[in-house]
Amino acid sequence: MSSLRIQALTKRYGTVAAAFEVAFEVRSGGTIALLGPAGCGKTTILRCIAGLETPDWGSIKIDGEPVFDRANAIDIAPERRALGVVFQSHAIWPHMTVAANVAFPLKVRGMPEAERLDRAANMLEQVGLKGFEDRPATLLSVEQQHRIALARALVHEPKLVLFDEALANLDLRSRPRMRTELRMLQERLGFTAIYVTHDPAEAFGLADDIILLNHGAIEAMGPAREMFLRPRSAFAARFFGMNVLEGRLIGPAADNRYLEVELSARLVIRGVAAPEQELQEGGRVLACIRKDAVRLIRAQPQVEAPGVIVAASFLGADEEYLVDIAGIRIEAVAPASGLAKGDKVHVMMTPDQWVFVR
Ligand SMILES: Nc1ncnc2c1ncn2[C@@H]1O[C@H](COP(=O)(O)OP(=O)(O)O)[C@@H](O)[C@H]1O
Ligand SMILES: [Mg+2]
Numbered sequence: 014m015s016s017l018r019i020q021a022l023t024k025r026y027g028t029v030a031a032a033f034e035v036a037f038e039v040r041s042g043g044t045i046a047l048l049g050p051a052g053c054g055k056t057t058i059l060r061c062i063a064g065l066e067t068p069d070w071g072s073i074k075i076d077g078e079p080v081f082d083r084a085n086a087i088d089i090a091p092e093r094r095a096l097g098v099v100f101q102s103h104a105i106w107p108h109m110t111v112a113a114n115v116a117f118p119l120k121v122r123g124m125p126e127a128e129r130l131d132r133a134a135n136m137l138e139q140v141g142l143k144g145f146e147d148r149p150a151t152l153l154s155v156e157q158q159h160r161i162a163l164a165r166a167l168v169h170e171p172k173l174v175l176f177d178e179a180l181a182n183l184d185l186r187s188r189p190r191m192r193t194e195l196r197m198l199q200e201r202l203g204f205t206a207i208y209v210t211h212d213p214a215e216a217f218g219l220a221d222d223i224i225l226l227n228h229g230a231i232e233a234m235g236p237a238r239e240m241f242l243r244p245r246s247a248f249a250a251r252f253f254g255m256n257v258l259e260g261r262l263i264g265p266a267a268d269n270r271y272l273e274v275e276l277s278a279r280l281v282i283r284g285v286a287a288p289e290q291e292l293q294e295g296g297r298v299l300a301c302i303r304k305d306a307v308r309l310i311r312a313q314p315q316v317e318a319p320g321v322i323v324a325a326s327f328l329g330a331d332e333e334y335l336v337d338i339a340g341i342r343i344e345a346v347a348p349a350s351g352l353a354k355g356d357k358v359h360v361m362m363t364p365d366q367w368v369f370v371r
């Protein structure tokens with residue numbers, strides 16, 4: 014059974030469609046990430062699911078039960094939707110102890126004190142805060158406060174948990190740790206999770222399936238790996254940080270396995286069409302390649318080389334290069350190899366790495 018089923022969800026603010034005819038399903042115990050740039054409607058969709066925002070149209074079912082259905086005038090109050098929410102800002106109650114913060118949702122639900130403190134202690138152990146029960150909540154670090162918020166969202170054992178940029182507040186060191194722990198916690202407790210994030214790495218790390226949003230509408234939906242390796246639109250390719258270059262489709266290459274695309278009079282590449290593109294021979298295509306799939310090899314000074322480094326930026330473990338090949342500029346990322354502006358390079362781009370979209 015699906016844990017969440019959304020159909021035709023639309024929400025407008027004035028003339029802006031923050032969510033437009035959004036439809037998806039998440040199976041029970043599944044994980045999905047709503048991914049996209051700032052302002053694409055992620056939070057709006059999450060707030061509609063939670064009942065904190067009233068959609069203009071559509072329906073939302075949780076565990077088969079309609080919680081919102083515009084056509085049938087159903088709109089269940091947020092506290093009766095049996096879900097947990099973790100927001101970017103934790104909103105920890107400063108005047109309460111750690112345990113009281115976590116037990117609060119149980120108090121609201123009328124559970125006796127002994128039982129709710131018992132449950133809170135158990136959940137604190139799950140998130141690695143055993144022994145912190147009686148501390149004032151504000152004396153804990155940002156990461157620990159994040160764990161409190163997590164425990165508080167999970168303590169009433171919701172089957173569906175919504176996370177809005179939940180790791181964005183954490184520093185770079187604790188983010189990967191929390192991501193791994195969150196994934197393990199989700200598997201252990203078995204709740205269905207919806208993660209909202211603008212960060213592809215976070216989405217891939219947390220969720221099996223990705224929904225990419227573009228101006229309130231679903232641009233792409235599918236398994237993380239497939240979406241990253243075989244983007245089906247220029248928007249998706251750009252969002253995942255690929256090079257996107259305009260070219261003209263010549264036609265099938267002599268080997269009949271690849272397509273040939275002319276990027277400039279002096280630069281013709283071979284690659285594959287993304288699924289469902291209907292590319293026209295002689296027509297415009299957008300050629301996409303990941304930056305890390307562009308391999309640069311330093312050329313000996315006396316040898317003719319097709320590429321020249323236009324810019325290099327040191328990023329730590331990696332280095333980012335802008336390389337000019339026959340007047341076309343392509344970005345490359347590689348383990349820091351010390352290439353510098355003006356260096357001549359051979360550029361390796363295998364046909365299997367080039368993806369053509371409309
Ligand atoms: N309460 C609101 N009033 C007016 N416009 C809003 C409101 N909330 C969101 N929006 C607009 O809706 C769009 C989607 O916003 P949001 O869902 O917050 O995006 P995201 O979470 O992906 O950054 C944006 O254009 C934003 O400005
Ligand atoms: Mg948001």
